[in-house]
Amino acid sequence: MGAVLCHVSTRQNGRVYVLVRQASGGEFLVDTLDDAGTPIEAARSLTPVAFSSFVSSVEPGTTAPRWVWDNTAHIYPALLAGGIRVQRCHDLRLCHVILKNSALTSTSDLALAAPGRWDLASSPASDQAEARATLFDFDVTSVADGADESSLRELRRQLDAVAGAAEPGRLRLLLAAESAGALIAAEMRYAGLPWRTDVHDLLLTRELGARVAPGARPGRLERLAQRIRSELDDAALNPDSPQELFRALQRAGLAVTSTRGWELKKLQHPVIEPLLQYKKLSRLLSANGWTWMESWVVDGRFHPDYVPGGVVTGRWATRGGGALQLPKQIRGAVVADDGWKLVVADAAQLEPRILAALAQDTSMARAGRGTDLYAGIVSSGVVETRDHAKVAMLGAMYGATTGESGRLMPRLARAYPLAIALTESAARAGERGEVVTTRLGRSSPIPGPGWHESQAQAYDPAATATDERRARSQARDWGRFTRNFIVQGSAAEWALCWMAEIRRELTALTRADAAPGPAGESGRRAAGFGSPGARAPFDSSPHLVFFLHDEVIVHTPAVHADAVARIITSAAETAGRLLFGDFPVDFMLTVAIVDNYAQAK
Known part of the structure; x- marks a missing residue:
């Protein structure tokens, strides 16, 4: 107990992994493994101090291993606090999500296994707050009993899944990049973004007015609130309340369906200009105002999570x-x-260039060679202005089929048929409920049960016109998602x-x-x-x-x-x-x- 491994064996061929697991009592279990997940040195149990000394003894170096652990966010910050960085790691939690859902590993034991603790530790389903919290809130100590066996088994399943994939090189690069990202995220949080609170205070004062007590409005916001009340003839209106604002706008004769900025910009009324200013400044106050500054900036550094x-x-x-x-x-x-x-x-x-490369569309790639891609599209005679090029390209990647984007899309399709065909193919796959896959192997999720039920209902002999419209709308929505998934994901x-x-x-x-x-x-x-x-x-x-x-x-x-x-x-x-x-x-x-x-x- 507490001994320090003085070296890590190296091999002429293949990778060397060091599997790190937290055990009860705060100690670390350390195994050195070959690239098949087979131990090549006896496991050791190290105290936190001994573990840091061990890592420091083999980092940096040309033969530094790839550290394997359940969760980079749980282990790496402690090393950073000791002044220790590692070159590379394999984050089991992040890699599990990719391999569990990738079409390239769909027949692997890992993909076919019943949901287990690794699925609970990672949520690839959405970017909603609850799912994001789950990603880093997994408590390794709750599974300390048998955790060493579970982590080793998971690593072996991941290695087997990659080895059995049709194109393992793509997945190896993706897993390495994803794990490197976890290291970078921890390092950026630890180091922090340099931040001057005195400058921040001056900028807020210039935009909002002098600082006031929490809950009160700074001067500029209060003046805008008074203008809004005057224009809407409602002295008691609270412009921070969407419900009150919605009713006041309707009473003023404005046909609104929401109070969102993009809808308000379409309207003509004296209240629109001060209202849009108010919403912008109110957002600044709530998201990055004085309270944010005091909560997130510590010793001259912003430490984002x-x-x-x-x-x-x-x-x-x-x-x-x-x-x-x-x-x-x-x-x-x-x-x-x-x-x-x-x-x-x-x-x-970035995304249009990624699309050109994904589709191997040399004409589109040529338009952006050494220059602004949208300007290059204009120079090629496809559209008249840079704004037209941008609108058309965003329509291709996000599925806009109406308005200016819809008008310009045929021109884009003629000029860059491979790129547009790729996005259209991805959209059709999504409309059928199929998955699409990024360049390196991350696959889109399948639609949920409700989506499939709606599609089935539309084909029922008793289906109504409403059922059919709902099914078509949901299919198009999922198609827009898969259309963009391959581009944004790549x-x-x-x-x-x-x-x-x-x-x-x-x-x-x-x-x-x-x-x-x-x-x-x-x-x-x-x-x-x-x-x-x-x-x-x-x-x-x-x-x-x-x-x-x-x-x-x-x-x-x-x-x-x-x-x-x-x-x-x-x-x-x-x-x-x-x-x-x-x-x-x-x-x-x-x-x-x-x-x-x-x-x-």
Whole structure:
């Protein structure tokens, strides 16, 4: 008990896994396994201190193993708190979701097994709050008895499922990228996004007025509320109440079916302008106001709680903090530390480019080569304006068939038949209740029992016209979902590979910088580097601090900013090759080296 493994055996061929399981009493059970899940060293039981020492002894290194554990979010933060990073892991919980539902592993023992504790630990069904909470709220201590056997059995089932797949390489890349994403999410939460609360306060005051007591409206909001009451002739109206506002709008003769902004924008009435302003500023106050700042910004850092795989397509979600929707009004509060820079990068027209590569549509890929894809579509003579190109492409990916998008779709189909055929094929599959699969192997869920009942009812001899309309509507809705699933899901895979490659290259840059001598650690100290708000192992090296679907931010010592920008750009090219080989599609980036986030936009 408490002994430290002094080494991890390496093999000439195949991977080396170190399976880590938490046992009762807080100790860690550690097994070293080969790439078939067979132990190659005797299992050890380590105290938390001994476990950290063990991990530190084999990280970093060219022969570092792939750590296997139930849940990265449960184990990795403790290592980070000890200043320890790992190169790679295999997150059993996240990988189970993929393999359980992938069409590529549908005949595996894992996919065919009755639901068990791994299914309870992971919910791929939706991105609703309850499902997202389940993803990280699984209590490993509740299954400590027999957990070692269960985790080892699960790893073997996962390895067998991948080995038996028709294209195991795709799945191996997906599982590696998904698990790398879990490491990145934990690291970004630990390091935090640099945040200036004094700047945040100034920005809120400029937008809303001076800070007031909780529950009261700042000055600008109160003035807008008074204008709304005046325009609607209702002195007692509370514009924060959808019910009261809905009734007041109807009394004013406005034919509304909801109080949502997109519907209000269609109306002509003096109340619309102040009402839309009020809704925008009210959202800022509730989502990112002073209360948010005091709750989420600690010691100059915003620590978002990312949920990798929180959306069924593989996109990330967040649990609290709203990191995936930081509004423009407060981005100026994201300020690099003294002597540091923010390198902000976003992928231009990512999903259309993914679609071109998925469909192997060379004409569409050519339109975006070295330039804005929508501008390239215009230059090709397909449509007249960039806005037309964007509307038409979004219609193709999201299933819009009416209005301007519907009018332009035939032109797009003639110019890029392979791309449009792919989305249409995915939509038809969804309308039949079938699954579709992303580039690397994540498959869409099947519709629920209610959907199938509606479809069956429509074919019943006694079916009414209402039954048939309901079935058609539900089929079209599911078709729109599967149409976009393959594109959004594949884009999420590209983004994971992009971030994983950025992380890998930043780590290599950090190791080079840590070499002895003026260019290494002593050189950094002499130059005054060292981030005051960050903690080891991120206090003196470039590191990812933010991710939003197709956008990343790296916080870096200023001396490394140009190198980081090159790493980010090169990583985008690498991610494209990993997913699509030599297919000639460009993944264009906008990269900015700035002092605060607002300067990048």
